[in-house]
Amino acid sequence: MLKRARRLWAWLLAPAVLMTSYQAMAEEVERWKFNMVEGVTPVSREIYGLHMQMFWWCVAISVVVFGIMLYSMIMHRKSRGVKAANFHESTALEIVWTAIPLAILIAMAFPATKSLINLYDASEAEIDVVITGYQWRWRYDYLDEDLSFFSNMSTPRDQIEGFEPFGPHYLLEVDEPLVIPVDTKVRFLITAADVIHSWWVPAFGVKKDAIPGFINESWAIVEEPGIYRGQCAELCGRDHAFMPIVVEALPKEEYQAWLQEKRAEQEAVRQLTEQTFEFEELYDRGRQVHTQWCAACHRPDGTGVSGIFPALIGGMAVGPVEDHLNIVVNGSRGTAMQAFGDQLSEVDIAAVVTYQRNAWGNNMGDSVQPIDVFNFKQND
């Protein structure tokens, strides 16, 4: 903090800085992001062009209007002994200054219309990804690949609360990024499971609201491999600031390899369902699941947030296992407690339930196996 305060001071002395070191200055400019990114898709470049064009029009208009104002503020002051003129009407002038802005607006409207039409054309996409916003994570389904996963923010709580220094991608990092190939038209089908979110990756020029009950369309052709970061843009509740978006654009072959690997991984998880686990294994896995999926509301220590998110000490966590499983698998309709049945694997549900029943002094001593969860879902 002190360091930034000092930097701030340095900036107040900017002119001196400017003269002493051009190099340092260039670095500063790099650090002080102040304009829209040009991005890596044809659409984002087009938007950037429009933005700059609009910006220069605005500068031009300001120079004229403020110039005249400034001139009369300097020249036409009573203290200079001027006498006020008395003109107060001119139809000709009124027509001129209605017509000129109108002409400028029409000039602006043409390129804007053209890019909008282009932007709305999501046809002929080669890959379809369904993007679903949840409180507070994203889910990606590859439509033709039988592949789907969640993407959670991976910044540790200790960084947010100031116990650890910030990592380089503070709040803009996830456990599982969306992976897409470059030079391919990818169509995003965007929706939400609870409240409205908005999927935004500035480098793609894509921002579309994720609305429950609707499926919105957008698309991108990424031209450079790389990692691109964005955030949820529509207020969606407590952790709105903590549901980033990370997209990794890979060369086409690497993308295919990634697909293979990912599918194999999901198969392995499915097989785990048939295994029986030791209590310790479940408990440890459960703590991780809890921290990652449940702690945002129920807090890491299970105490909840008074009045909105119930504590998990006592209550259902010490009642019948079926009730506990039921609320985790099916959620509680009309509240923030979602149905985790589709979001978590059987192993993870078994683990988190086991954990919650035994942590924080709940000490129930029982454990739930993945197969129990599987059977519960079947009979449900």
Added chain:
Amino acid sequence: MAHGPAKGLSRWLFTTNHKDIGSMYLWFSFAMFIIGGIFALVIRAELFEPGMQIVDPNFFNQMTTLHGLIMVFGAIMPAFVGLANWMLPMMIGAPDMALPRMNNWSFWILPFAFFMLLSTLFMPGGAPNFGWTFYAPLSTTYAPESVTFFIFAVHIMGASSIMGAINIVATILNMRAPGMTLMKMPLFVWTWLITAYLLIAVMPVLAGLVTMMLMDIHFGTSFFDAAGGGDPVLFQHIFWFFGHPEVYIMILPAFGIISAIIPTFARKPLFGYSSMVYASASIAFLSFIVWAHHMFTVGMPIAGELFFMYATMLIAVPTGVKVFNWVATMFRGAMTFETPMLFSIAFVILFTIGGLSGLMLAIAPADFQYHDTYFVVAHFHYVLVPGALFSIIAAVYYWLPKWTGRMYNEILGKTHFWVAFVGLNVTFFPMHFAGLAGMPRRIPDYHMMFADWNMISSVGAFIFGASQILFLYIVLDTIFRGKKATDRVWENSEGLEWTVASPAPYHTFSTPPEIK
């Protein structure tokens, strides 16, 4: 039969006098302005640097929500109604408002509405935390329980605004002194007449909206719940059908104020009076057909996007006419720069900046990048703070001598202006950059790349806040210690309000004045 005010508390509780009611509105809005300002400072304190230091994210959301609601409905709108109460009858040569008892009522229900809204802070689950735009289903299915009190409070505010607006229309249309034709009315009267119609048109829409929410929350309907066949986008259409005219409700009276002040201190009549009237009317008309420019990213069909983009761009034309007229009024005048004039000039410049960023936002493809970022926050604060708020402050300095019979301290007034002017720009200008660099709005924590802009904004916010304490001091100092003001107050002031004594007697124009 002229008689003075009643004694003690009952004077204020039962008063039907437009001046008393105007004063109460103004003091009330100042109190709300301070409370809303404190909420803003909580926000800026948390955003001073990255990381969560001061508040919980959920409380942060409550602060952004209440800051917006209090400033819009508690500070700006009642302040304009207060000015209308004080000035409209005096400007048109009427003895009082047309419906004085309703006038009392429309003021006195307001404190209850805001008491209720603020009390939600202490309820289990906390205050509303879904933003001042309260999009469903975050504000229905997923809302804290206090949302019901929020709904009731909005109903009361709406009733107050509608009654106030009806009163203003009735006064202007029926109570003008003989000879005061429509096209002779001061612009402040004109813009308020138009504003009042806007209020009557859209406040019921807001009331309908919150009632639908109430039904969804308590009576099992699904207007906005997709799972029950409802439509969350419908919510936004209704909200902005109210919300966009609402924006002009907060700026049209400001246009009227600035059109009164600039001619006085430029010592030159307002340029293009009739085009100002027509421009105001066209802005009001256009305000009804641009609402969905707040919703470019909801996935409207392309025809909708194009229509709302073109309509929005059109608003620049009448708004430009206004700015050009003010500049032409200043041109070849003989200007002096007393405090009201300083605030008015700042209004013209900074409001224009806000208008230009609005024009950028109107371009739908570009809006995909701007939407819901700090660029938008910068834009609407530039039109609301140096726009609506500065016009109110300018009006207070301009008419305070008429209200109190005493002159404010010019040096202090100018100090207030410069501190506020610097604080405001230091606060809001960097937000343009933070937004373009990619910072979403309504987040309590952010990546380090936005850190510098945020720190500057936070410093500016505290400077701006401090300047308003000085404002309070100046007003109190004027009331208790100010030098006697003349009846005309300013060298070149024109209009009926300057023909009565300073301070304006409790009853003015009991017999209508003569209009040349």
